[in-house]
Amino acid sequence: MKVVAFKRELQGTGASRRLRISGQTPGIVYGGAEGPLNISLDHNALYHALKKEVFHSSILDLEIDGKTQQVLLRDFQMHAFKQLVLHADFQRVDANTKLHKKVALHFINADVSPAVKLHGATISHVMSELDVSCVAGDLPEFVNVDLANIDVGHSIHVSDLALPKGVTAITHGKKLTIATASVPAGHVSAEATAAAPAADAKPAAKGKK
Helix, strand or coil, X not given: CEEEEEECCCCCHHHHHHHHHCCEEEEEEEXXXXXXXEEEEEHHHHHHHCCCHHHHHCCEEEEECXXXXXXXXXXXXXXXXXXXXXXXXEEECCCCCEEEEEEEEEEECHHHCHHHHCCXXXXXXXCCEXXXXXXXXXXXXXXXXXXXXXXXXXXXXXXXXXXXXXXXXXXXXXXXXXXXXXXXXXXXXXXXXXXXXXXXXXXXXXXXX
């Protein structure tokens, strides 16, 4: 994705407020061989870009004064109750930059799992994103969590994931749970429902002679 920004000369609370009133968002670019650079970005373009998952976990082409550099979105601040982006931070990277980044988890195949098909279970998503370590060139847009084999009472852990080559999950030695399957209270499984008529059937009364 391409992001267009402009050098920002004026700094301070007052300057930032005037920028926001004019439809701009203050930001900063740091890292790499160059020093930190204050920038401004079009607020509406940035606001809509932040709604896209790929914007948070992909290398971005940041254009400043006609020159393009590769960056990652590192942080952003939103207004407490207004739809207003207050500030955005970007880090300069190249394909070999080692980094830690959170990526989104995509849950797939829940509908074909034994937990759902046979028992009508609910699969709870304990985590929605995963902290990973890799070089910038290997950074995945998202990580799939395959729920095809999960059954009632079982869980999916970070150690069960098939991570892309070069990507390592950061767990700090903990066995992190990603998803669990359980049957809601009072819910009857498909197997139990099918067996119920046979169990409840009464033998026919014998006729009198």
